[in-house]
Amino acid sequence: xxxxxxxxxxxxxxxxxxxxxxxxxxxxxxxxxxxxxxxxxxxxxxxxxxxxxxxxxxxxxxxxxxxxxxxxxxxxxxxxxxxxxxxxxxxxxxxxxxxxxxxxxxxxxxxxxxxxxxxxxxxxxxxxxxxxxxxxxxxxxxxxxxxxxxxxxxxxxxxxxxxxxxxxxxxxxxxxxxxxxxxxxxxxxxxxxxxxxxxxxxxxxxxxxxxxxxxxxxxxxxxxxxxxxxxxxxxxxxxxxxxxxxxxxxxxxxxxxxxxxxxxxxxxxxxxxxxxxxxxxxxxxxx
Amino acid sequence: xxxxxxxxxxxxxxxxxxxxxxxxxxxxxxxxxxxxxxxxxxxxxxxxxxxxxxxxxxxxxxxxxxxxxxxxxxxxxxxxxxxxxxxxxxxxxxxxxxxxxxxxxxxxxxxxxxxxxxxxxxxxxxxxxxxxxxxxxxx
Numbered sequence: 001x002x003x004x005x006x007x008x009x010x011x012x013x014x015x016x017x018x019x020x021x022x023x024x025x026x027x028x029x030x031x032x033x034x035x036x037x038x039x040x041x042x043x044x045x046x047x048x049x050x051x052x053x054x055x056x057x058x059x060x061x062x063x064x065x066x067x068x069x070x071x072x073x074x075x076x077x078x079x080x081x082x083x084x085x086x087x088x089x090x091x092x093x094x095x096x097x098x099x100x101x102x103x104x105x106x107x108x109x110x111x112x113x114x115x116x117x118x119x120x121x122x123x124x125x126x127x128x129x130x131x132x133x134x135x136x137x138x139x140x141x142x143x144x145x146x147x148x149x150x151x152x153x154x155x156x157x158x159x160x161x162x163x164x165x166x167x168x169x170x171x172x173x174x175x176x177x178x179x180x181x182x183x184x185x186x187x188x189x190x191x192x193x194x195x196x197x198x199x200x201x202x203x204x205x206x207x208x209x210x211x212x213x214x215x216x217x218x219x220x221x222x223x224x225x226x227x228x229x230x231x232x233x234x235x236x237x238x239x240x241x242x243x244x245x246x247x248x249x250x251x252x253x254x255x256x257x258x259x260x261x262x263x264x265x266x267x268x269x270x271x272x273x274x275x276x277x278x279x280x281x282x283x284x285x286x287x
Numbered sequence: 288x289x290x291x292x293x294x295x296x297x298x299x300x301x302x303x304x305x306x307x308x309x310x311x312x313x314x315x316x317x318x319x320x321x322x323x324x325x326x327x328x329x330x331x332x333x334x335x336x337x338x339x340x341x342x343x344x345x346x347x348x349x350x351x352x353x354x355x356x357x358x359x360x361x362x363x364x365x366x367x368x369x370x371x372x373x374x375x376x377x378x379x380x381x382x383x384x385x386x387x388x389x390x391x392x393x394x395x396x397x398x399x400x401x402x403x404x405x406x407x408x409x410x411x412x413x414x415x416x417x418x419x420x421x422x423x424x425x426x
Contacts, residue, residue, distance in 0.1 A: 041301040052357050123391050135384035136391050146299045146369050151380030209331035226299045
């Protein structure tokens with residue numbers, strides 16, 4: 001009986017797709033858990049550095065590093081962190097939309113924009129927008145290393161130090177929870193002075209080796225790098241979470257489609273059987 | 288019990304060690320330093336080398352490729368670098384990132400060409416296999 005062969009093949013192909021999406025969901029779930037651990041592991045470093053810089057800024061109010069001095073903004077830099085791959089819902093497009101909105105705002109004030117992209121998706125997107133790309137890196141994998149981002153961050157820091165840009169932002173997705181990721185645009189440079197001033201009451205100073213300037217310089221660079229690195233790691237956790245959710249809903253949708261098609265198929269089969277019986281019966285009655 | 292100080296060794300990628308030690312030895316830029324509890328506040332850069340922690344008879348060793356050492360009377364923090372840092376190395380990394388950006392802007396078709404090259408390669412390999420089969424059949 002050749003009833004509904006088309007429907008059967010369709011059901012089969014949807015089932016295959018469903019298998020793939022549910023496998024991707026599971027892979028993303030396990031990767032997300034690992035990414036969350038990495039995310040937690042990167043926190044102590046940045047907070048320790050922030051403490052030390054806070055102490056330093058407090059002990060030397062007269063010495064200001066160039067990263068802490070505010071200038072009139074003529075050009076701004078953006079470090080945009082995105083995923084390398086798609087199939088993760090609206091994660092990247094939400095982020096880009098927020099970024100473009102911010103850029104449009106700055107554009108109105110006559111501020112020009114330089115870009116540094118981390119991840120293939122942002123490179124593609126901002127290339128199409130004809131943005132002024134200064135540096136780019138991609139293919140960081142699931143476990144990025146700090147070395148991978150030193151280069152692009154240095155390009156932007158050098159540009160800041162040479163006065164080519166007067167502000168630096170980092171854009172990434174913040175991991176709120178598994179269901180929610182929200183795009184974040186954070187100002188890296190200049191470092192807001194009040195951010196560094198903590199409630200340190202008693203005055204004391206370090207012994208510096210070799211001298212305060214070199215130490216502070218090294219610290220500042222590492223601080224910015226660690227912030228960007230944190231963004232990269234957090235973005236990976238977001239990517240995995242978003243992919244997990246997207247694949248879960250794809251699997252659910254496939255299930256619904258299959259149910260609907262199966263109903264149609266069974267109805268067609270039943271109708272065919274009924275018809276055949278009535279043909280036989282009426283045939284017998286005629287004899 | 289001997290006096291101890293709290294020691295944190297952290298890198299940008301992970302927390303490496305957190306605990307107490309009686310004595311900390313670290314490869315500071317101007318020579319190795321030994322830090323006992325209640326050492327005065329100090330901050331220094333580290334060279335590549337070993338950070339050793341002494342607790343009783345036990346000694347723990349961690350390798351760092353550089354970083355920063357911060358000392359406070361009861362807390363010692365080692366901000367370890369995960370990568371070997373040097374000015375020219377950083378410079379090379381920066382150059383690479385710049386080149387990649389230029390490449391991305393220039394080669395609009397690089398992705399497609401890559402796919403095409405792969406397809407060409409697969410085709411060539413298939414041809415080779417066929418030729419080999421034909422030769423075997425001829426023998």
